[in-house]
Amino acid sequence: MLEIYAQAFATVLLPPNLLAMVLGALWGLLAGALPGISTSMGVVLILSFTYTLSPMTAFVLLVGAYLGGITGGGITSILFGIPGEPSSVPTVIEGHALAKQGKAAAAMWTYLLCSIFGGLFSVLFMIVATPLIADFALRFGPAEYFALTILGLSVVSGLSGGSMLKGFLSCFFGLFLATIGTDGITGEERFTFGTVTLLGGVNFVVAMVGLLAVSEIMIEAEEPFKEYKGMVEYRGLLQELPRFSLFRKYWLTMIRSPIIGTIVGALPGAGATIAAFLAYGEAARTAKHEPQKFGKGAIEGLMAAESANNASTGGSMTILLSLGIPGSNTTAMLVAAFMIHGMQPGPLLLSQRPDVIYGIFVAMIVINLLLLVVAGTAIRLFLQLNRLPYSVFSAAILILCVVGAFGINNSVDDMMLMFVFSLIGYFMRKFGVPVAPCILALVLGDLAELSLRRALLLAGGSPLGLVSGPISAVLLLGALVSIVYPLIKKPKMLGAS
Amino acid sequence: MKTKGEVFFFAVCVAFFGFMGVQALALMGEGRAGEIGSALWPLIALAASLGFSVVLLVRAVRSPRRAAAAQAADRDEGDESRRRRQAVALSTACFFVYLWAVSLIGFILATLLFIPAFAFALGERRVKVLVTAPLVLTTVMSAVFLKFLSIPFPKGIGIFAAFSRLFY
Known part of the structure; x- marks a missing residue:
């Protein structure tokens, strides 16, 4: 076995592959950081360059872009409050709050180190436990998916920021928003009022950008005018790097979050978003050090979300390489790359082309380490943006939001929809209704509804079908505990403002 | 209140x-x-x-007690509070007009006009910032999103479309 890995290392470290990994990681970082370019779009854009490359070089280039994209989303989330992907929402909540407190450099380094740690952890986990993860993921049917989404939604108590009543209102509003558009089972139109724009439903990136980023600018506009966005004193790498004691303090979060990320990442359709929210919610629920800081700049929340977010890449790749099932849009693009090079990912590939499979495992380790260098260099450059005049910085963020909303479908209607969501977000924030539960519910709502309906169909309409399997029963029990426990612990949270 | x-x-x-x-x-x-x-x-x-x-x-x-406290706080805040609320309203209006203008006069012109208007609405009064920022920012945004990433933003109508076609 060691010989195979030594060979894989030797292949991956060949100059053309090394160059491909650096370029892929750089492109991915850029795509992840730029609103309007999702990670999957970033991978698609370079897919056409891989036709003439050798299979290994092509795969390391694409995997580099994939890992770089997932990591890059954190940059704009922390500095601008713009989540490039739904999985970055917890990063916006905690990371951007830290940046506003003048701790942008510390937040950026913590995010980067946790991302890399999550990525590396998941690859090692993947190497050791691929058969187990694949077997576990195959046990997921509609009832298990429904239970998983409910568990994901149950972290609403951790996202409520004080009043759980308002948190639940926001969550159910998000669930309602997720029902807008064409029904996935009957094909019936729901709440579209005859408009074509809403037929496909509310795109969560449009909603996210409006609810989080634009409304934030509106709220900031109420504060007294300031000449500059914020002063960032970058004191050098050694001074800005988080101390090891920080990771020791939150060791449990650092272990638990990547495990959640890897396992949830392996579930097709679940992926990074549920992983990030679950890990974040778990960190908020079990926080021993400064739990009151959650929602206002808790470093533990940032660490949990980012390590789980990146760890999901290992889970997604596991299920892709071992079973040939793409767990996300981006891994679906990787399937296309395999086909272009005459391969079919799945159980046979491991016996036919072990060099490629082990090469990808090793490449993921190397790319994660490369990202530490590449993104670490980029951090300092990005931090300089905080020295821009505040008014110009705000205008630039709004333009990036417009690009982000327009870029999804190249639709002007999406820009207007984003504006509507920015007004909704502004008033929600103004009256203390948290926006994060709404986004979480909007992202998970569709999967929750479809899974519930499919599970009930399979069970002939009996609700007992939802708890007939051990996995779904445990997950639903976990969700129940997650909702009820904070209420028992702090009953005043229900209505506190 | x-x-x-x-x-x-x-x-x-x-x-x-x-x-x-x-x-x-x-x-x-x-x-x-x-x-x-x-x-x-x-x-x-x-x-x-x-x-x-x-x-x-x-x-x-x-919650009458909270209402009374809020009323008292509002009275104390006075003119500054009203001025900031106006800034929010004005900047939001600027943003809405920008979204509408993008399809009418194209991305480049709309962005060029939006940046100084929005900055002014927020309270920016430095002439240097109001003049240079729109030029620099519009150039950077256009280069990245229109040229490099080829995002097909609206070109506008009539003469504005002809102007936009010079760039993308």
């Missing part, structure tokens, strides 16, 4: 969720055995939203 505003906000929520609830009822229909139709899930979401909105509305109405 935050409490008055809260009462109004949650009253709007009640009206909105009530209206949508009525719309959801129209989706109810007969399904196969074990099948739940299109209406059940939205009805659950809307009923819960309506319930929470009503509770929050009642709580907002029944």
Whole structure:
């Protein structure tokens, strides 16, 4: 076995592959950081360059872009409050709050180190436990998916920021928003009022950008005018790097979050978003050090979300390489790359082309380490943006939001929809209704509804079908505990403002 | 006044969720055995939203002490508070006009005009910033998104479309 890995290392470290990994990681970082370019779009854009490359070089280039994209989303989330992907929402909540407190450099380094740690952890986990993860993921049917989404939604108590009543209102509003558009089972139109724009439903990136980023600018506009966005004193790498004691303090979060990320990442359709929210919610629920800081700049929340977010890449790749099932849009693009090079990912590939499979495992380790260098260099450059005049910085963020909303479908209607969501977000924030539960519910709502309906169909309409399997029963029990426990612990949270 | 505003906000929520609830009822229909139709899930979401909105509305109405405190705080804030609220309204209006203008006069011109207008609305008065920032930012944004990433932003209509075609 060691010989195979030594060979894989030797292949991956060949100059053309090394160059491909650096370029892929750089492109991915850029795509992840730029609103309007999702990670999957970033991978698609370079897919056409891989036709003439050798299979290994092509795969390391694409995997580099994939890992770089997932990591890059954190940059704009922390500095601008713009989540490039739904999985970055917890990063916006905690990371951007830290940046506003003048701790942008510390937040950026913590995010980067946790991302890399999550990525590396998941690859090692993947190497050791691929058969187990694949077997576990195959046990997921509609009832298990429904239970998983409910568990994901149950972290609403951790996202409520004080009043759980308002948190639940926001969550159910998000669930309602997720029902807008064409029904996935009957094909019936729901709440579209005859408009074509809403037929496909509310795109969560449009909603996210409006609810989080634009409304934030509106709220900031109420504060007294300031000449500059914020002063960032970058004191050098050694001074800005988080101390090891920080990771020791939150060791449990650092272990638990990547495990959640890897396992949830392996579930097709679940992926990074549920992983990030679950890990974040778990960190908020079990926080021993400064739990009151959650929602206002808790470093533990940032660490949990980012390590789980990146760890999901290992889970997604596991299920892709071992079973040939793409767990996300981006891994679906990787399937296309395999086909272009005459391969079919799945159980046979491991016996036919072990060099490629082990090469990808090793490449993921190397790319994660490369990202530490590449993104670490980029951090300092990005931090300089905080020295821009505040008014110009705000205008630039709004333009990036417009690009982000327009870029999804190249639709002007999406820009207007984003504006509507920015007004909704502004008033929600103004009256203390948290926006994060709404986004979480909007992202998970569709999967929750479809899974519930499919599970009930399979069970002939009996609700007992939802708890007939051990996995779904445990997950639903976990969700129940997650909702009820904070209420028992702090009953005043229900209505506190 | 935050409490008055809260009462109004949650009253709007009640009206909105009530209206949508009525719309959801129209989706109810007969399904196969074990099948739940299109209406059940939205009805659950809307009923819960309506319930929470009503509770929050009642709580907002029944908090006279907070109302009095909010009123006193508002009186203290005075002109500055009003000025900031105007800044929010003006900057939001600028943003809305920008979104509308992008399809009318194209991305480049709309962005060039939006940046100084928005900065001015926020309270920016430094002439150097108001003049140079739009030029630099529009150039950078156009280079990255129009040229490098080829995002097909609207070009505008008539003469504005002809102008946009010079660049993308």
